[in-house]
Amino acid sequence: MNDLFANRTMTRDGQLLLEKAQRDRIETVWDRFENQLPQCGYCEMGLSCRICVMGPCRIDPFGEGPQKGVCGADADIIVARNLGRMIAAGAASHSDHGRDLVDVLQEVAEGKATGYQIRDVEKLKRVAAEYGIVADGKDPAEIAGELAYAMQEDYGTRRKSLTLLQRAPAKRRAIWDKLNITPRGIDRETSEMxxxxxxxxxxxxxxxxxxGLRNALSDGWGGSMIATEVSDILFGTPQPAATMVNVGVLKADHVNIIVHGHNPVVSEMVLHACQSEDxxxxxxxxxxAGINLAGVCCxxxxxxxxxxxxxxxxxxxTELVLTTGAVDMMIVDYQCIMPSLGSVAAxxxxxMISTSDKARFPGMQxxxxxxxxxxxxxxxxxKEAIENFADRGEVYIPVEPVKAIGGFSVETIVDALGGTPQPLIDALKAGTIRGAVGIVGCNNPRIRQDFGHVTLTQKLIENDILVxxxxxxxxxxxxxxxxxxxxxxMAGPGLREICGALGIPPVLHMGSCVxxxxxxxxASALANALGTDICDLPIAGAAPEWYSEKAVAIGAYFVASGVYTVLGPMPPITGSMNVVKLLTEGLKxxxxxxxHVEPDPEKAALAMRRHIEGKRAKLGLPSLKV
Incomplete structure (x- = not known):
């Protein structure tokens, strides 16, 4: 195997398909990344500004050129402004996703959304109660209508705080109030940024x-949280389910349809169509032989x-799966969809089919x-995908799929623990589990595909840290x-014991990036059960391969919620040491x-273990060797 391909991705299917893409003369994201090198150093450091047409401006990081933009903005202002706009774009993306789902909930309540229904009535009632909606004596459609209206109000500007903030520990909400970063309307914070x-x-x-923290919180405890809750209400709260993963899930004798993007409103209807007997x-x-539906991304x-x-x-x-020649149709909605896909598919x-009124792509119908x-x-x-099956050329599916289990919602995890988080707390107190880490985020061609995610995860579970x-x-x-x-x-003895007792993997799939x-x-449930704050828990977060503005917003709302968060790629902030120091030290x-920024996943794992041990010591829990 060519070292070039092995350096681009650690996955066997990816390496083989990169080799095929080269034979087929297909340009991929890695090729385009290399064509951009060297990338702009001003932009990497956050020192370029183009928010008005007196510029574009840049600050010389070596002090030999301009130290202020035309308007007089220095490096600190320009870096902070750029980061703020990244957070705003990321928060808007996930929160607008949530708005789309609330709109569907409203149309279901009004009987206008053919094919959709409320699949988790109990969750509908629980969430409605958090919004002060009385469910007694009302049918699900009526409750859904009232909940949709109340959630739409959270997007507005007249409230002093978002409804679902009440899920956060009281100590955490007090910190937000003190800093005056309690999010008000979801749209308001993005507009104000x-x-x-x-x-x-x-x-x-x-x-x-x-x-920026306030804007991010409006997403994490507002738009994204609404998106997840409404998805559960409409499509069902996830339960553990066996599945298969990698390009090997494609079937040479089936019509293969790939769904790509982030919005389940489209993919759920595609699933139903694929299962219809006619x-x-x-x-x-x-x-x-049949219809095979598979997914990429969220x-x-x-x-x-x-x-x-x-x-x-x-x-x-997402590009490589097309080079198999086995994909009869890819259906996309929005977010993380490369505009190159149409030219690869050609x-x-x-x-290639686009479906959202917000997202059009070259080379797609x-x-x-x-x-x-x-x-x-x-x-x-x-039906169009089925009719396209006969037009296939060579098919190349180079690997067998890997088995996996997904579907671990909060409800599933708590149910597995007997209806209370207490067994998990007991395991943390005893040191059977050292702590827990949430690993999130994307792939980035700057980093060998999946290497950051997999290596970090392996090192954590080896040390009895649940992922x-x-x-x-x-x-x-x-x-x-x-x-x-x-x-x-592959896990340490304590985590291995817990997994055996509960029949779960050491790494729990909790869903899409929203x-x-x-x-x-x-984390809030654990903190509330202990009568403490999220920042006191032996937990951490990580985004080893992140690339998107959404990831910036996610990282910001995790840190603002009290979660120590380790990033792989450095954000574009190094042009201001004041901004770097605040984000990596001062926010504590x-x-x-x-x-914390650490591109080496083994060193990142060590940093998180030290952090978790520090939190255990402050809680008076047994110290474990780092």
Whole structure:
């Protein structure tokens, strides 16, 4: 195998498909990354500014050139402004995803969303109660309508705080109030960040960063949390389900349909269409043995969590899966969808379908899905995929799939513990489990694909640290075989004992990247049970291969919630040592947690173990060797 391919990805399917892509003369994300080298040093350090047309401006990091932009902004202001705008974009992305789901909930309540229904009535009632909605004597549709209205209000600007903030420990909410970063309306905080970063508004780098935390919290405890809860209500709260992972999930004798993106509103209807008997019969009439639906990225994670649908890969696999020649159609919605996909698909027989009114892509046919027509549209596109089966050329599926288990919602974990988090607390107190780490985030061509996620996870579970993960990180560890009960043999003796007793893997798949909030909810439940704050728990977070603005918002709301968070790639902030120092040191005095940057996953694991041991010592728990 060519060392070039092995250096790009640690996955066997990825290496083989990169080799095929080279033979087929297909340009991939890694090729385009190398074509951009060397990348702009000003941009990497956060020292370029283009928010007005007096510029673009840049600050010379060596002090020999300009030290202020045309408006007079220095390095601290420019770096803080740029970071604030990244947080705003990331928070807007996940929160707007949540708004889309609330809109579907509203249409279900009004009987307008054909094909959708409320699948978890008990969760509907529980969440409605948090919004002060009385469920007694009301049918689910009426409760759903009232809940949708109340959640839509959280997006507005008239409230003093978001409803679901009440899930956070009282000590944590007091910190937010003291710092004046309690999020109000979800949209309000993003709008205010864009206002503050306009030229001539907020030119204090500290207050810009504090509002960045507030903006991020409006996502984590607002838009993203709403998205997860409404997805559970509409599509069902995840339960553990067996599945298969990697490109080997494609089937040469089936119509293969890939769903890609983040919004389960589309993928759920596609799933129903793929399971309909008349379309299965049509597939057989067209020479296929059946219809095989698989996912990539977080739309795939949504289907995996609730239905056990297989996953073909994560972010950096999305082009490679097309080079198999086995994909008859890829259906996308929004977020993390490379505009290159249309040109890659054009080299094979794959039909590319975009579905969102917010997201158009070159080389794709557009079939706009809305709640009232999604079931019909899904049937239309699945029929097109079936008819495309006959146009296949060479098919190359180079590996066998790997087994995995997904579907660990907070409810599932608590149920497995007997309905209370107390057994987990007891295991932490006894030292059977040293602590817990949430690993989240994307792939990034700067880093060997999946290496950061898998290596970090292996080092943590070896040291009796339970890992929960989401998004592309969850797919990476699934491909590596870490999401099976027998993977507990790779864990330390304490974690291995717990996994054996509960029949769970040492690494728990908690969903898509919007489902990072499940980790916050679980951490809050532990803190509330102990009568303490999240920042006092022996836990940490990590994003070893992150790339997106959403990841910046996620990291910010984890740190603002009190979770020590380790990043792989350095954010574009090194042009201001004041900003770097605040984020990696100063925030500890304000919110009880900081960022830490460590691209080496083994060193990152060691840093988290030391952090967890420090928290154990402060809680008076037995000290374990680092």
């Amino acid at each position: 864009m206002h503050r970063t306009h030229m001539g508004v907020d030119n204090n780098w500290q207050t810009l960063l504090l509002h 379309l299965l019969q049509l597939a057989r009439e067209n020479g296929a 739309t795939g994670n949504e289907l995996l969590m609730r239905n056990g649908i297989p996953m073909a890969g994560n972010h950096l696999t 080299c094979y027989h794959t039909k 557009h079939r706009e899905f809305h709640p009232e027509n999604a079931a019909e549209k899904a049937r239309e596109v699945v 929960v993960d989401t998004g592309c990180a969850a797919v990476a560890t699934s491909k590596a075989g870490l999401k099976l009960a027998e993977a507990a043999q 489902d990072n909030v499940r980790i916050l909810v679980l 005095d304000e919110v009880g947690a900081t960022f």
